[in-house]
Amino acid sequence: MTGVLYVVATPIGNLDDMSQRARTVLQQVSLIAAEDTRHSARLLQHFDIGTHCQALHDHNEQLQIDGLLARLAAGESIALISDAGTPLISDPGYRLVAAAQAAGMAVSPVPGACAAVAALSAAGLPSDRFVFEGFLAAKSAARRSRLEALAAEPRTLMFYEAPHRIVECLRDMTEILGPERRITLARELTKTFETIRQLPAAQMLAWVESDTNQQRGEIVLVVEGAPESNREAGDVEADVMLGRLLKYLPVKQAAQLAAELTGRRKNELYDRALVLQRNLQSE
Structure with a gap:
């Protein structure tokens, strides 16, 4: 059996927010992949956790993946932690988790603090x-x-x-x-x-x-989200843009380009583009 990649949340400040499950997992895994081993050493020392740490950060994550997957495949379990809070939330770890998922390995979250x-x-x-x-x-x-x-x-x-x-x-x-x-x-x-x-x-x-x-x-x-008046203005702006793009592009491409230009959701703009296209064809 392969090991488990645990994605472990750690406190964002108050150490009392460390869950008992997180402590147990960090004590029992074979390796902790930490964003900054020096930073995490203080946390682990506080909870008397002696598990070996290995650095996993933005600059080396891709290079570390094969070795970590090999350890998981050999049956070892690994805990992924960031400097504080829940890993992957504006922190490293996405590439490793994605690779583990793609390889069919078990990934298990250990929930906790998130700023x-x-x-x-x-x-x-x-x-x-x-x-x-x-x-x-x-x-x-x-x-x-x-x-x-x-x-x-x-x-x-x-x-x-x-x-x-x-x-x-x-x-x-x-x-x-x-x-x-x-x-x-x-x-x-x-x-x-x-x-x-x-x-x-x-x-x-x-x-x-x-x-x-x-x-x-x-x-x-x-x-706070945009008030109703701003939303209506944004809809008008999106419709004008889509109307122009539909003169030259298929619906899917027009929606994709409009999404990139406005920051709005592609699916929403695709639905609006379909309506606009039908209206144009009926004219």
Whole structure:
């Protein structure tokens, strides 16, 4: 029998959030694949876990996969952990998990802390439908382009942001999404200086600019989805674009290109394109 690849969530701050199952798995596996072995060593030492660690990060993941799969095939079990929280959520590990799945090997999640979900649960914004965008681009032009593509998105938006870029990011959000769009800033979750506050975008920008403490640590931004008026405007814009593209392209290609240009879902645009095409053919 092959071994199991466990995807193990670890605390994002408060060590009491480490589950008993996670501790047991980390103690019993043959190997722990860790994003940063030096960082994880402190966690493992705290819980008296002596399992050997091997580095698995963005720069070496592809090179490590064959060796790790061979160990799984030989019957050894491996635990995948990131520096904090749930692996693969803006952290390494996707390539390994995908390769294990493709090879027919067992992959088992060990749930636990996740900064994005923790922030959403306390944000006071709609949580029935949401979009996780991870980190926005570091460069202003690319960041603004992505925000413009998301401006008409009705679902709650979630972002991770680096502390040294938080002011620039909030400034772009205020300008592109509007000064009244509600934003919840969740900072240093489960840690000593945990901060969770919701304000309209313009007020959030002013508060963070004036308080340098809010420009430190791990930050999650939970952003209100577009109001109805913005959604309607976005639909009109999408229909105009699709109408032009359908003059030169088949429905599938028109929807694909419109999705790339607007950031909206391809399936949604495909359905709209079908309606528009039928209307054009009936004219």
